[in-house]
Amino acid sequence: MTTLLADLQSLLFSAAVGTVIMTLSTMLSLLKQGKARYAVVDSQGKKVLAHPYRPWQIVAKEYKDGADAAYTACRSYENSKEWLQLSLPLMWTFAIFGEALPYATQNIVSILTFALSAIWFIGNQMYTTGYTADKPEGRATGFKIRTTAFRVWLYGAIAAVTCYSVRHFGLYDLP
Numbered sequence: 001m002t003t004l005l006a007d008l009q010s011l012l013f014s015a016a017v018g019t020v021i022m023t024l025s026t027m028l029s030l031l032k033q034g035k036a037r038y039a040v041v042d043s044q045g046k047k048v049l050a051h052p053y054r055p056w057q058i059v060a061k062e063y064k065d066g067a068d069a070a071y072t073a074c075r076s077y078e079n080s081k082e083w084l085q086l087s088l089p090l091m092w093t094f095a096i097f098g099e100a101l102p103y104a105t106q107n108i109v110s111i112l113t114f115a116l117s118a119i120w121f122i123g124n125q126m127y128t129t130g131y132t133a134d135k136p137e138g139r140a141t142g143f144k145i146r147t148t149a150f151r152v153w154l155y156g157a158i159a160a161v162t163c164y165s166v167r168h169f170g171l172y173d174l175p
Contacts (some may be wrong), residue, residue, distance in 0.1 A: 040063055090157045
């Protein structure tokens with residue numbers, strides 16, 4: 001392995017791990033959605049909800065609770081996907097440019113990237129579990145945890161790219 005590749009792998013390891021665990025969390029939400037949807041069966045064991053899933057599908061009264069649970073799981077998964085798409089680019093930007101922040105080392109940035117990815121994973125799992133519980137209000141804690149990780153990446157990425165730009169264009173000599 002070349003030194004350049006080894007250095008690049010070392011630099012991006014935390015972001016790669018973060019990508020894997022954040023994507024895994026969203027995949028688990030997808031599986032939970034499928035399980036809820038396919039659990040709605042009639043007396044002969046035939047699936048009641050059509051494939052592909054159509055939340056607006058009208059179902060008989062005896063299947064309403066199951067259809068509602070499937071819809072809730074679907075909404076939870078959709079939200080998880082949306083936040084994954086918002087979070088990943090910021091996580092990578094922070095991981096790559098975070099060292100440009102004053103007094104930040106690559107080791108600190110890597111540890112923070114990994115820790116925030118784990119926090120995002122936990123928050124997303126709590127969100128999915130809370131949302132698909134009997135009362136969707138239970139999703140709030142997980143949402144706050146996941147959003148906190150997102151905000152750190154957002155503000156950290158903005159600050160890091162700004163500091164990098166200032167140095168890159170020779171505008172000011174930051175510490």
